[in-house]
Amino acid sequence: MTVQSPDTSRRALWSWISSYKWTFSGVLLLGLGAQTAGLAQPLATKAIFDSLATDASLFLPIAILLALAVFGLTFNYFGEYASGRLSERASRDLRSAVLRRILASRVGQIEGFPSGDLLSRTSSDMRLVQQTAIPALVDILVVPLTVLAGVTFMLIIDPVLALVVIVVLGVATVAQYLLFQQIATYTEVAQDHLGRATGVVNRVLLALRTVKSARTEGREAAEFDRHAGAAFRAGVRVARRQALTDTTTYAAVDLTFLIVLAVGALRLSTGAIGIGDLVAILLYVIIIQEPLESLVGSITELATGLAALRRVMVLLRLPSEEHPPAVVEHSRTANGLPPAAADGRAPPSAAVSLRREIEFSGVWLAHDERPVLRGLTMRARPGLTAVVGPSGAGKTSTLSLIQRFVDPDRGAIRLNGTDIHQMRLSELRKHISYVQQEAPLLGETIREAVCYSATDLDERRMWQVLEWVGLVEWVADQPAGLDTPVGEGGVRVSGGQRQRLAVARALLQDGAAILLDEATSQLDPPNEQRLVDSLVRHNRDRIIIAVTHRPSLAVQADQVIMLMDGVVCASGTHAEMLTNPAYRKLISNWNPQLDVS
Numbered sequence: 001m002t003v004q005s006p007d008t009s010r011r012a013l014w015s016w017i018s019s020y021k022w023t024f025s026g027v028l029l030l031g032l033g034a035q036t037a038g039l040a041q042p043l044a045t046k047a048i049f050d051s052l053a054t055d056a057s058l059f060l061p062i063a064i065l066l067a068l069a070v071f072g073l074t075f076n077y078f079g080e081y082a083s084g085r086l087s088e089r090a091s092r093d094l095r096s097a098v099l100r101r102i103l104a105s106r107v108g109q110i111e112g113f114p115s116g117d118l119l120s121r122t123s124s125d126m127r128l129v130q131q132t133a134i135p136a137l138v139d140i141l142v143v144p145l146t147v148l149a150g151v152t153f154m155l156i157i158d159p160v161l162a163l164v165v166i167v168v169l170g171v172a173t174v175a176q177y178l179l180f181q182q183i184a185t186y187t188e189v190a191q192d193h194l195g196r197a198t199g200v201v202n203r204v205l206l207a208l209r210t211v212k213s214a215r216t217e218g219r220e221a222a223e224f225d226r227h228a229g230a231a232f233r234a235g236v237r238v239a240r241r242q243a244l245t246d247t248t249t250y251a252a253v254d255l256t257f258l259i260v261l262a263v264g265a266l267r268l269s270t271g272a273i274g275i276g277d278l279v280a281i282l283l284y285v286i287i288i289q290e291p292l293e294s295l296v297g298s299i300t301e302l303a304t305g306l307a308a309l310r311r312v313m314v315l316l317r318l319p320s321e322e323h324p325p326a327v328v329e330h331s332r333t334a335n336g337l338p339p340a341a342a343d344g345r346a347p348p349s350a351a352v353s354l355r356r357e358i359e360f361s362g363v364w365l366a367h368d369e370r371p372v373l374r375g376l377t378m379r380a381r382p383g384l385t386a387v388v389g390p391s392g393a394g395k396t397s398t399l400s401l402i403q404r405f406v407d408p409d410r411g412a413i414r415l416n417g418t419d420i421h422q423m424r425l426s427e428l429r430k431h432i433s434y435v436q437q438e439a440p441l442l443g444e445t446i447r448e449a450v451c452y453s454a455t456d457l458d459e460r461r462m463w464q465v466l467e468w469v470g471l472v473e474w475v476a477d478q479p480a481g482l483d484t485p486v487g488e489g490g491v492r493v494s495g496g497q498r499q500r501l502a503v504a505r506a507l508l509q510d511g512a513a514i515l516l517d518e519a520t521s522q523l524d525p526p527n528e529q530r531l532v533d534s535l536v537r538h539n540r541d542r543i544i545i546a547v548t549h550r551p552s553l554a555v556q557a558d559q560v561i562m563l564m565d566g567v568v569c570a571s572g573t574h575a576e577m578l579t580n581p582a583y584r585k586l587i588s589n590w591n592p593q594l595d596v597s
């Protein structure tokens with residue numbers, strides 16, 4: 001993996017925290033207030049000792065000491081509270097921004113992340129950022145200032161003793177800085193491997209039956225162990241450096257105390273300093289000891305928080321799909337439509353003409369520089385268009401292009417005469433409903449799953465589409481009816497029911513086009529027949545494009561388009577297509593019993 005430089009960390013941290021700079025400054029001021037009250041206490045103590053030596057009144061120095069203690073505690077309380085509140089707020093905003101960015105990004109970019117890694121970035125990394133980054137950053141900014149102020153007071157009281165403190169603490173600080181860099185590096189390595197280990201758990205959970213039946217439990221466990229082991233080794237390296245950092249700090253503080261005591265006693269005996277001076281300097285050593293020790297913890301925490309923040313920020317930097325990274329060459333090829341605005345944004349909702357059709361002209365698409373579609377030209381009008389072809393021919397890619405999940409490298413795609421790249425994405429997708437191959441259900445109940453993309457909740461319409469997909473009796477039979485739970489993604493209903501509910505959802509969304517990607521593959525023939533009949537009969541005014549490997553769909557389609565190696569190799573009605581040897585071969589491969597003669 002690539003380990004990012006500390007510069008990248010600082011930039012990530014700054015870009016996150018800069019939105020809260022005023023609140024953050026307030027937190028810093030409260031922290032500094034608490035530390036200042038602490039730093040003034042040795043001076044008040046020195047005044048008590050000096051008053052003792054000169055028989056002056058002790059009232060004022062004692063009152064000041066008490067007041068400082070009360071101030072310190074008050075600042076401390078409000079500082080901790082404000083820091084905790086800021087962490088909560090900044091993390092909530094970050095979580096929300098990340099989800100919005102994921103939703104606004106290209107499908108391909110999100111699918112490029114292993115799902116476990118994505119989960120780990122959006123859950124455990126985010127939690128680490130929330131728990132560690134802000135409190136640690138406050139410590140890291142406040143403590144050095146506290147130490148600096150303490151050392152300045154010591155310099156005023158006795159420069160010789162102050163110099164001793166500066167030398168010992170200076171050496172320890174350099175050592176800690178070097179260790180901090182290594183802690184940050186290994187923390188990120190550990191988190192990266194933990195993300196990959198989570199990925200293994202995630203894919204095993206997604207396909208537990210497949211894993212068991214393939215008897216690959218051992219392989220999956222070994223893969224998990226490999227990443228968990230790498231995370232462990234990096235974690236141990238962090239622990240070793242953390243122990244070293246702790247020890248260096250304790251040693252520096254203890255050593256400073258002993259040396260100051262010895263040198264101070266010598267200077268006291270020669271009359272170079274008074275007892276009040278020595279007590280004040282020893283108190284300063286003790287006072288800076290506690291924040292210095294907590295600084296070590298904060299350094300490690302900040303390293304952890306920064307590594308996590310950097311991983312989260314990768315998601316925030318994903319480009320939005322409204323701003324395609326490359327300019328598609330479609331505008332050169334056809335139709336005299338105006339080019340997109342200079343900033344790459346589509347102009348507001350280009351008018352959609354009344355002509356109802358989806359048209360591809362000369363569309364080229366490559367995945368990883370491997371051409372998938374090679375100048376695809378086709379047209380779909382209201383009614384059912386079945387897109388068939390061997391596996392890998394580019395059928396799903398064609399549907400992805402219509403919704404602009406991907407953009408073509410060349411060529412134009414028009415919806416009702418308008419180039420889809422001239423439309424806002426939300427405007428384009430409003431016209432299109434889509435059932436993806438896996439037909440996942442979103443929503444907890446049948447009602448929620450079916451209404452997921454509907455603009456209004458019309459129960460009559462809902463029953464109507466349930467009738468079209470052949471589920472009315474089944475839903476009516478359920479004790480909870482429309483409120484029957486479907487489980488996450490639809491795991492509590494059968495594959496065929498899930499597909500029909502997904503089709504019902506697509507039908508309920510009022511759009512010019514419905515795209516079905518093998519949406520009937522799990523239905524038994526009678527139910528599939530009924531579904532296709534209804535689709536065709538009740539949606540004559542809609543463009544339905546169905547990618548399919550099922551002959552029944554092709555037989556009933558108004559038009560069949562056969563793709564082969566990314567081009568249309570034949571098109572027409574099923575009957576017309578039967579004269580094409582490639583189509584006949586495909587059909588008889590699907591169903592050898594079918595009479596294609």
Ligand SMILES: Nc1ncnc2c1ncn2[C@@H]1O[C@H](COP(=O)(O)OP(=O)(O)OP(=O)(O)O)[C@@H](O)[C@H]1O
Nearest residue numbers: 108367368372389390391392393394395396397398
């Ligand atoms: N995100 C991707 N990254 C890289 N290659 C891809 C991606 N999506 C699809 N491909 C490749 O593009 C080709 C066409 O894929 P596509 O899914 O469009 O085929 P298909 O005709 O729908 O196949 P099937 O009938 O098996 O679903 C395949 O070779 C596939 O491996």
